[in-house]
Amino acid sequence: xxxVDIIAKEKDTLTFIxxxxxxxxxxxxxxxxxxxxxxxxLSKVALHYLKEKRLEEVKARFDVVxxxxxxxGEEIELIRDAFELQYP
Numbered sequence: 401x402x403x404v405d406i407i408a409k410e411k412d413t414l415t416f417i418x419x420x421x422x423x424x425x426x427x428x429x430x431x432x433x434x435x436x437x438x439x440x441x442l443s444k445v446a447l448h449y450l451k452e453k454r455l456e457e458v459k460a461r462f463d464v465v466x467x468x469x470x471x472x473g474e475e476i477e478l479i480r481d482a483f484e485l486q487y488p
Contacts, residue, residue: 402445421467443486
């Protein structure tokens with residue numbers, strides 16, 4: 401069905417986190433790889449997880465972590481609430 405890189409809890413919110421890493425921004429920042437198709441896939445996995453764990457009433461959100469491993473060091477950015485739930 402798919403996978404989610406990290407599932408974390410912050411206070412009363414369950415967070416599904418996608419991590420995207422690139423060695424350069426030649427083709428844009430890493431977070432651009434979380435396109436509509438990827439958002440739908442992550443949403444599908446998250447909905448399945450919530451149903452399987454009986455957590456349908458729990459608040460949830462989707463975050464993206466952008467990692468650039470460049471020659472000048474690494475840049476890490478957390479994008480909270482990166483996108484809304486996408487229904488397949």
